[in-house]
Amino acid sequence: MERVLAYLQEVKYYGKAVLLSLEAPGVAAEAVPGQFVQVLCGRDSPRVLRRPFSIFSAKAGRILLLSKVVGKGTSWLAELKAGEQVDLIGPLGRGFAMDEGDRPALVAGGAGIAPLHFLAERLMERRTEPSLYWGLDLGEEFGELPALLGKRFRLFMCSRDGCLGERGTVVEALAREKEPEFNAVYACGPREMLGALAKEIKGANLPFQLSLEERMACGVGACQGCAVPIRSARPAYSRVCKDGPVFRFEEIDWRAYFGGS
Amino acid sequence: MVDLRVNLAGIELPNPVLMASGVFGTGTEYRELLEVGRLGGIISKAVTLEPCPGNPPPRIWETPCGMLNSIGLQNKGLEAFLEEDLPALLSHGIPIIANVAGFSEEEYLEVARRLDGIGEIRGIELNISCPNVARGGIHFGAEASSVVNLVARVREVYNGVLLVKLSPQVYDIGEIARAAVEGGADALSLVNTFPGMAVDVETWKPRLASVTGGLSGPAIHPLAVRAVWEVAQVVNRPILAMGGISGWEQAVEMLLVGATAVAVGTAIFTDPLTPLGILEGLENYLERMGIASPEELKGKIRL
Ligand SMILES: Cc1cc2nc3c(=O)[nH]c(=O)nc-3n(C[C@H](O)[C@H](O)[C@H](O)COP(=O)(O)OP(=O)(O)OC[C@H]3O[C@@H](n4cnc5c(N)ncnc54)[C@H](O)[C@@H]3O)c2cc1C
Ligand SMILES: Cc1cc2nc3c(=O)[nH]c(=O)nc-3n(C[C@H](O)[C@H](O)[C@H](O)COP(=O)(O)O)c2cc1C
Ligand code: FES
Numbered sequence: 001m002e003r004v005l006a007y008l009q010e011v012k013y014y015g016k017a018v019l020l021s022l023e024a025p026g027v028a029a030e031a032v033p034g035q036f037v038q039v040l041c042g043r044d045s046p047r048v049l050r051r052p053f054s055i056f057s058a059k060a061g062r063i064l065l066l067s068k069v070v071g072k073g074t075s076w077l078a079e080l081k082a083g084e085q086v087d088l089i090g091p092l093g094r095g096f097a098m099d100e101g102d103r104p105a106l107v108a109g110g111a112g113i114a115p116l117h118f119l120a121e122r123l124m125e126r127r128t129e130p131s132l133y134w135g136l137d138l139g140e141e142f143g144e145l146p147a148l149l150g151k152r153f154r155l156f157m158c159s160r161d162g163c164l165g166e167r168g169t170v171v172e173a174l175a176r177e178k179e180p181e182f183n184a185v186y187a188c189g190p191r192e193m194l195g196a197l198a199k200e201i202k203g204a205n206l207p208f209q210l211s212l213e214e215r216m217a218c219g220v221g222a223c224q225g226c227a228v229p230i231r232s233a234r235p236a237y238s239r240v241c242k243d244g245p246v247f248r249f250e251e252i253d254w255r256a257y258f259g260g261s
Numbered sequence: 262m263v264d265l266r267v268n269l270a271g272i273e274l275p276n277p278v279l280m281a282s283g284v285f286g287t288g289t290e291y292r293e294l295l296e297v298g299r300l301g302g303i304i305s306k307a308v309t310l311e312p313c314p315g316n317p318p319p320r321i322w323e324t325p326c327g328m329l330n331s332i333g334l335q336n337k338g339l340e341a342f343l344e345e346d347l348p349a350l351l352s353h354g355i356p357i358i359a360n361v362a363g364f365s366e367e368e369y370l371e372v373a374r375r376l377d378g379i380g381e382i383r384g385i386e387l388n389i390s391c392p393n394v395a396r397g398g399i400h401f402g403a404e405a406s407s408v409v410n411l412v413a414r415v416r417e418v419y420n421g422v423l424l425v426k427l428s429p430q431v432y433d434i435g436e437i438a439r440a441a442v443e444g445g446a447d448a449l450s451l452v453n454t455f456p457g458m459a460v461d462v463e464t465w466k467p468r469l470a471s472v473t474g475g476l477s478g479p480a481i482h483p484l485a486v487r488a489v490w491e492v493a494q495v496v497n498r499p500i501l502a503m504g505g506i507s508g509w510e511q512a513v514e515m516l517l518v519g520a521t522a523v524a525v526g527t528a529i530f531t532d533p534l535t536p537l538g539i540l541e542g543l544e545n546y547l548e549r550m551g552i553a554s555p556e557e558l559k560g561k562i563r564l
Contacts, residue, residue, distance in 0.1 A: 001293045003533060040531065048478050048531050049323045089294065089533070215321040217328065217530045220294070222286030224306075224335045225321040235314040237335065242290075256317070 001092060001220070002026045005085045009062065015143035017068040017111065018078045020086070025061035027090045033098070033119035034211055034246040037065065037090030038219040041073035046087075051077075052216050052241070054115035054188070055091060063090075068111040068141075092219055093245050098122065100207040101184030104130045107170055107197055109189020110137065113149075115211050115245075116188055120153050129154060131182060135170030135193065139163025171196040187211070195258055198249060208249035214240040229256035263547045264554050265540070267301075269522050270422050270448035270499045272383045274356055276301040277522035277555045278512065278536050278543070281503045282360035282386060282426075283307065283332065284526045287349035294533035299540065302356035304450075304524060305346065307388050308376075310368045312338035322459050322468040327478030327505070328527055329457050331471040334362050339372055343379075351381050358424065362388040366411055374418040384422030386501075387415060387446075390453035402428045405440035412444025424501060426450040429481075429488045435495040442496045448521075449492055450501040452485045478527040479505045486514055493519025493560055507535060509542025516558040 006022035013019075027037065038050035051073040057064040067077050080086065096119050104123065106116040113134050123130050132155045136142065139159040146157050146164060157165025158173045166173050171193060187197055188211035201208060217225040221242030230238045231253045238244065238251070265276035279302040280288070286306065288297045297303075315335025322329045336342065342359075350357045359382050363369035369387065376385055389402030389411065402408060412425055425441040427434060429452040438449050454475025459468040467473075485504020493500055502520035506512055507528035515523050528535040543555065552558065 003294050045326075046531060047323065048326060048328055048527060049321070050530065215319050215323075217321050217330070217527075218284065218286075218290070219530075220286075220290040222290040223284055223330075223530070224315060224332045225330060227315060227318045227320055227335070229317070237315060237318070 001030075001090065003087070003089045005087055006063075008080055008082055008084045008086055010082050011080060013143065014145040015141045017066055017142050017145070019056065019145075020065045020067065020077065020080065022063050022065065022086055022088070023061060024063050024088065024090075027088070028058040028061050028063050031055050031058040031063065031091040032095035033122050034095030034115050035091035035093050036115075036245060037063070037088045038092060038216070039065070039073075039077070040087035041076045047073050049217055050089065050219060052213075052219060054118070054211065054245070056114040056117050057121060058118065066111060066114045066117075089219060093241055094243060096186055096209055096211075096246050098126070100209070101182070102128055103182045104128065104184040104186060105174070105182035106130045106132045107174065107185060107187040107189070108132070108134045109170060109193035110135075110141070112187070112189035112193075112211070113142075114188070116186060117149065119186060124153075131156065133158070133170045133174060135159070135173070135189070136164065137161070139165070169193065169196065171200050175200050182206070185209070191258070195254070198254060209246050210249065211245045212240050212247060212252075213245070216241050229253040262553070263544050265544060267522055267554070267556055269501060270384070270424070272302075272356055272358070272422050274301045274522055276540055277516070278540050279304060279358075279501070279522060279524040280529065280536065281524035281526035282388070284529050287346050288353050289349045291529070291533055295537055297353045298355060300353075300355055300536055301522060302358060302383070303350055303353070304358045304386055305342070305350060305360050306336055307334045307360045307362035308336055308339055308342045308372055309334060309362050309364065310339050310371050312336065312341065317470040319468065319470055320474070322474070324457070324459060324476065324478075325480060327476055327480030328530075329459060329469060329474035329476055330454070331469045331474035333471065339375055347381070356383045357381065358384045358386050360386045360388050360426070366414065369411060370414055370418055373415045377419045377421065382421065384424055384447070385419060386424040386426050386450050387412065388426050388453070390426050390428030402437065403431055405436050408437055408440040409444045412441050412446055416445030422447050424448045424450045426453055427488075427492070428453050429484060429504075430456050434488050435491045438492040438496045442498055446498060448499040448501060449496065450503070451492060452481070452488050452504045455481055455484065477505070479507055481505045482511055486518055489515055489520055490518040490562075506539070507531070509539045509546060512539050512543055513546060513558065516555055517560070517562045519560040521556065521559060
């Protein structure tokens, strides 16, 4: 882990998202799929809290971050120009365990593609070809990115509006597969998606890892801000930033996670 | 030559910039981001007698120039604190103060009693000001009579340096400070967070699962300066000041209105080098002003 002022080499725009290519040799060398960085958003009077972003790719001294614009911090990021510097801390958290099965399914919702893209790259390097399922709300949300990824990976696209790939959610698409081709599942996406996915594959007894999101303050495990309820005899929480963001399905208290505390 | 050492009610601090309770863990979490050993000291996260799970998430929300938190005193309990956290805190070689909390008077007393005599802990900061628990916390700190009573009982069982951490959310903070001193406090620590709340206008739900939380960060700085100022005028005890300190100027402000030392909270999240930046800034400032020690700034505001 280190804090760096990373030189922004390139910015690419994909629909409502930007892909930032940052020079951060230390972070890139250390990063494993599922880990994230904490980015300071704003320059003169920055946002008080850094924003967490999963590492989309890390190689040759660079990391890529894919940020979907949803609010103030991500809007600021989207306006950055190549040549500027970005203050970031990373790599942070616990990443994916990668030796779970030789036919993994990677299930992403929206910007949840980021850690799974990195995972897919690393799996391919290990000669494991994953199946990547990526669901979007709107087919055009990530511009040309799905088409580009389709050239490199075995990719199944779904969109709720039906404008790209199959109409519907990724979980519905997975459920339609009669003979599941996979023997391990990795997922990242919105809460509802993870809930539906958990229901869908609960009985299958597959190794199942998920990357969770929670609002963060420190990002390094010091403040207990990013609590996620875990299964235990009495109420207990783990930290998404340090114990996660990747958890095994069995670790989480899903009932508490989805509302009831 | 500037000498940054200060004495906080008998605690010799290498310099007057500490880390506030609840934001710094055991310091080991930050070891790769700053030289922890250069800090003036660390105040631990609240320690309760039994393990406390804390509040359900979300616990964090960013506000203009600040943040709300509702951690709810999550900690491993006294036993695990002594076994796991204390050695980690001590590993940095700087003064450690334990933040003590409870859900009942008995709990405060028991924790204080068990910490008494542990020489490596340089003092305790009695947290009678946490806004994030339904029982205890702020409820002990809201009325002068209950403050005198609780502090006096803790005083009986704890012989080390006793700091009492005050809530800013009281009608007259000077009166509460006087009550803490009457009870036997050696020093006062202020401010804790201000109770606050935020609502999501799309879902009509509160931003925090616990509905309300504590506001901290630059947004509360002027409120904290005033609180320190009020207290400094009515009690003759050293003050450890905190609230929105994010640069050396804010630290100096606190000293000028009467603080002996300061603690950094929320600002560490924005920039982990904040406390060291404050230290350097303070040193340069004192040099520029021709002042030998931060203690010479104490209460020197010109009215
Ligand atoms: C471990 C982790 C990895 C992430 N990776 C990515 C990624 O690779 N790409 C990406 O686009 N996004 C990612 N996110 C989500 C991203 O952090 C948020 O979208 C971002 O913080 C929003 O900042 P903002 O200032 O634009 O939004 P704000 O103005 O702060 O809020 C806008 C909305 O975003 C939500 N939000 C704010 N902070 C967070 C947060 N920390 N986590 C989740 N939601 C939040 C708010 O609830 C609100 O609804 C990740 C989140 C986590 C926890
Ligand atoms: C995430 C978080 C956790 C905190 N936990 C505690 C705590 O356990 N005990 C306590 O006395 N104060 C706690 N505080 C209050 C801080 O120590 C400090 O008094 C307050 O945040 C004001 O300083 P700041 O504006 O610099 O953050 C906490 C604050 C934050 C932001
Ligand atoms: S954000 Fe502070 S512990 Fe996770």
